[in-house]
Amino acid sequence: MLCCKAPQRSKRRLASALGDGAATAAEHLLACALEDLVAWPGEAVIAPASDQDAEWFHAGLGRRFETFVQRGSSLGARINHVDAVLRSCGRERLIYIGADCPALDPAYLASADRALDDNDAVIGPATDGGVVLMGARRPWPDIGDLAWSTPQLREDLCARLRMQGWLIANLETLADVDTIEDLTAASDGLVSDERCARRALVDWLRSSELLEAAIS
Numbered sequence: 001m002l003c004c005k006a007p008q009r010s011k012r013r014l015a016s017a018l019g020d021g022a023a024t025a026a027e028h029l030l031a032c033a034l035e036d037l038v039a040w041p042g043e044a045v046i047a048p049a050s051d052q053d054a055e056w057f058h059a060g061l062g063r064r065f066e067t068f069v070q071r072g073s074s075l076g077a078r079i080n081h082v083d084a085v086l087r088s089c090g091r092e093r094l095i096y097i098g099a100d101c102p103a104l105d106p107a108y109l110a111s112a113d114r115a116l117d118d119n120d121a122v123i124g125p126a127t128d129g130g131v132v133l134m135g136a137r138r139p140w141p142d143i144g145d146l147a148w149s150t151p152q153l154r155e156d157l158c159a160r161l162r163m164q165g166w167l168i169a170n171l172e173t174l175a176d177v178d179t180i181e182d183l184t185a186a187s188d189g190l191v192s193d194e195r196c197a198r199r200a201l202v203d204w205l206r207s208s209e210l211l212e213a214a215i216s
Contacts, residue, residue, distance in 0.1 A: 001044075001045050001046075001047055001082070001086070001094055001095060001096045001097070002033050002034070002036075002037055002044070002045070002046050002047065002065075002097055002098070002099065003047045003049070003070065003075075003078075003079065003082070003096055003097070003098055004030060004033065004046065004047070004048065004049065004053070004098060004099040005048070005049045005050070005053050005099075006048075006052070006053045006056035006057070007023045007024075007026035007027040007030055008023045008026075009049075009050075009052070009053065010026045010030075010099070014026070014177075014178070014179070014180070014183070021208065024204065024208075025177075025183060025204075026099070028197070028200060028201040028204055029099050029100055029102060029177060029201070030099045031197040031200065031201070032099075032102040032104075032195075032197045032198055032201060033097065033098070033099040033101075033104075034061075034197070035195055035196065035197040035198075036097065036104055036105075036106075036109065037065065039106050040106075040109065042113075043066075043091075044065055045065060045066050045067070045068060045086070046065045046066070046067045046068075047067070047068050047069070047070050047078075047082045047096075048067060048069050048070065049069075049070050049078070050069065050070070051069055053069075054067055054069050068082050068085055068086065070082055072144060073144070074144050074145070074146075074148060075148040075149070076142075076143035076144040076145065076146050076148055077143075077144030079096065079134075079140060079143065080140055080142060080143060080144055083136075083139060083140050084139065087139055092137055093113070093116050093135070093136075093137045094135060094136060094137075095109065095112050095113065095116075095122070095133065095134075095135035096133065096134050096135065097109075097124075097132065097133050098132070098176070100132075100176040100177045100178065101124075101126070101132040101133075101174055101175070101176045101177070102177070102186050102190060102197075102198055102201060103132075103174045103175060103186070103189055103190070104124075104132065104133070104174065105193075105195075108124070108133075108171065108172070108174070109133075111171060112124065112133055112135050112171060113135075115135075115169035115171070116135055116136070116137045116169075118167070118169075119137075119166075119167040119168060119169040120136060120137060120138050120161070120166035120167050120168065121134070121135065121136045121137075121138075121161050121166050121167070121168045121169070122134070122135040122136075122168070122169045122170075122171065123154060123157070123158060123168060123169070123170050123171065124171045124172075124173075124174060125154050125170060125171070125172075125173040125174075126154070126173065126174060126175065126176045127173055127174070127175045127176075128151060128175075128176065128178070129150070129151030129152060129153060129154055129155070130148075130149065130150075130151070130153045130154055130176065131153065131154050131157065132174045132176050133171065134157070136166075138166070141160060141161070141163075141164050143157065143160060146160065158170075175189070183205060184205070186201070186205070187201070187202050187205040187206065190202050
């Protein structure tokens with residue numbers, strides 16, 4: 001399950017530094033996430049953040065992926081909504097990712113799936129205290145009130161799950177992309193990655209005058 005926005009509506013922290021270039025960065029990051037969905041051997045679903053985002057995806061991708069629009073006042077509430085809808089349709093093991101971690105790869109996603117064999121939830125920690133992946137084989141408890149997009153998110157999420165008696169598996173910590181510094185670090189980490197969307201991201205980062213100006 002990919003939770004995301006249309007590129008022009010995402011990465012607002014980058015927009016303050018890159019201006020219009022932030023949308024291009026978001027397009028490349030989204031292409032990486034879609035690359036992961038195409039490579040996934042199981043069912044893949046997109047959860048756009050709004051009806052407007054869903055229209056953008058349908059215009060660009062057609063009906064290649066099934067879509068379920070997020071509803072709610074916070075990211076946690078929106079995940080709760082999508083999770084309930086999917087489980088009402090018979091889905092049981094659900095793994096959620098965003099469009100901000102190009103370091104994800106098939107091996108990482110496969111390890112998350114395997115972790116759900118013996119655990120109620122699996123968490124992919126982010127270096128900034130958030131998460132790059134979260135999966136569960138049971139309906140999520142109410143997570144709408146958690147401090148999303150903050151350094152304590154992962155800790156608070158795991159504490160909420162433990163209160164419910166859940167067994168949790170934690171994967172390797174990966175970096176997501178929120179800032180200029182994150183973008184340059186992502187480029188360094190992907191130099192040997194041969195996947196097409198990752199190569200395009202690295203090539204754009206290396207050639208982007210906007211990025212060089214923002215860093216300097």
